[in-house]
Amino acid sequence: MIIPRYWAEASLAIMLDGRKQTYRRFGWSDMSEADARLAAETRVKEAAQLAKMGEKVRRIDHKVAYNGAEGLPIREEVIKTFNDIVLSRNSYGALCLNTPDVAFADVDINDGASLLGCALSLFMIAAAVAFVIYSSPLIEPLPAVAAAISALVVFHLIKKYIVSRLLLTPEERSLNKIRKFSKENPDWRLRVYKTPHGYRVMVMHACFAPDSLEIHHFFEAIGTDRYYAKMCKNQKCFRARVSPKPWRMGIERIKSGSGVWPVKSKWLRSRQQWVRQYEYESRKFSSCTYVESLGAQKLDIKAERVRAIHDEYSQAGRRLPLA
Numbered sequence: 034m035i036i037p038r039y040w041a042e043a044s045l046a047i048m049l050d051g052r053k054q055t056y057r058r059f060g061w062s063d064m065s066e067a068d069a070r071l072a073a074e075t076r077v078k079e080a081a082q083l084a085k086m087g088e089k090v091r092r093i094d095h096k097v098a099y100n101g102a103e104g105l106p107i108r109e110e111v112i113k114t115f116n117d118i119v120l121s122r123n124s125y126g127a128l129c130l131n132t133p134d135v136a137f138a139d140v141d142i143n144d145g146a147s148l149l150g151c152a153l154s155l156f157m158i159a160a161a162v163a164f165v166i167y168s169s170p171l172i173e174p175l176p177a178v179a180a181a182i183s184a185l186v187v188f189h190l191i192k193k194y195i196v197s198r199l200l201l202t203p204e205e206r207s208l209n210k211i212r213k214f215s216k217e218n219p220d221w222r223l224r225v226y227k228t229p230h231g232y233r234v235m236v237m238h239a240c241f242a243p244d245s246l247e248i249h250h251f252f253e254a255i256g257t258d259r260y261y262a263k264m265c266k267n268q269k270c271f272r273a274r275v276s277p278k279p280w281r282m283g284i285e286r287i288k289s290g291s292g293v294w295p296v297k298s299k300w301l302r303s304r305q306q307w308v309r310q311y312e313y314e315s316r317k318f319s320s321c322t323y324v325e326s327l328g329a330q331k332l333d334i335k336a337e338r339v340r341a342i343h344d345e346y347s348q349a350g351r352r353l354p355l356a
Contacts, residue, residue: 035106035268036119036131037061040295043073047081056080057093059295061106107131107268110294115342120275124292126311127320128276128346134240135339136248137273138257140211141231142203207232207256208324214254215327221251222328224340226321226347229281229355233273233321235340238331243269275346277318277356279311287311318356319348 039062046055058080060073084090094105109121112128119131130137201209208225211234215223222238234255241248243265252262265271279286290297291304323344344350 036109036111036121036270037069037106038063038111039066039069040108041066041070041073042295043070043077045077045081047085049084054084055092056084056090059094059105059108107270108294110296115338118339118342120342120346122294122308123274124287124294126279126287126292126307127274129272130275130339130343130346131270131272132339133270134242135271135333135336136236136241136243136251137271138234138236138252138255139228139231139261139273140207140234140256141258142207204231210255212327214251217254218328220329220331222326222331224326225324226349227324227355228321229278232324235273235336235343237326237333237336237340238329239333240335243271273343273347274320275343276315277320281356282311282314282318284311284314315356317353319351319353320356321347321349322352322355323349 041060042057043060044055044057046053048054056077058073058076060069060071060076062068062072080090107121109123109129111119111121113120117133118135121129121131123129211223211225211232215221220238221236224235224237226233226235236251248265249262251257252265286292287307288300288303291300291307296304
């Protein structure tokens, strides 16, 4: 798991094609800030050298979805550690629980994609039936019989594949995916939570490497966000947001300069003030609510320890408004 405690930034200006170019790189370490600075200086020298050789090089490290989805370490303040479990504060101020081997997966609900899929299915069925009726020479002598048979086929397909989907809410369809995976993998134990816009699933029966084939199949089966899946693989960790998103509580977002870690000294005071307000208001909300447990009775000791930390910080059992 790559969530460093210490960060530093180094810059280096060079002449390139007759123009001054400045490169900046972060360095990180779990040992000390000095060690992080040495790493930053090494990285920026490497970047400048590649630029001199004609390589296309970014001038600065940039922040991407899920922080480390492109391979850079997660740039977040470490709030607390529980052995190899890390509680960090993300760029918009919420707390995140990070674990190297206890799996979490969030499933977001997408209404538009489901409706589009249903509409496309109906169109394809109608097109196929029309093609059969009007192009097959075998049907011409018996148009009435052909029409009746076609109508029955279409009715059956609509009932089986379309109506059942339209009658279910997006939440029900997402939950059904999770339950389907559980039925097909009865030796897995899953703990399911409701989030503001979907579900969170925690794997309770065993620990897994984030880049394992089992986890890849699990993510695919339940519809896990692809950027989250990529982050898990690159950062060698799983993570779950365990405190509310500020805008869902009516709090303004943390100021841009005080969100991305490490924070410059001039932003520390305003960051601390914002965090105090956020922590006070967040007591009134949950980031998720426990729904059900599925599958085997087997329970991994470490997974249960992570579950206790997760439920405490997320307030999953208090039935508070979700945010």
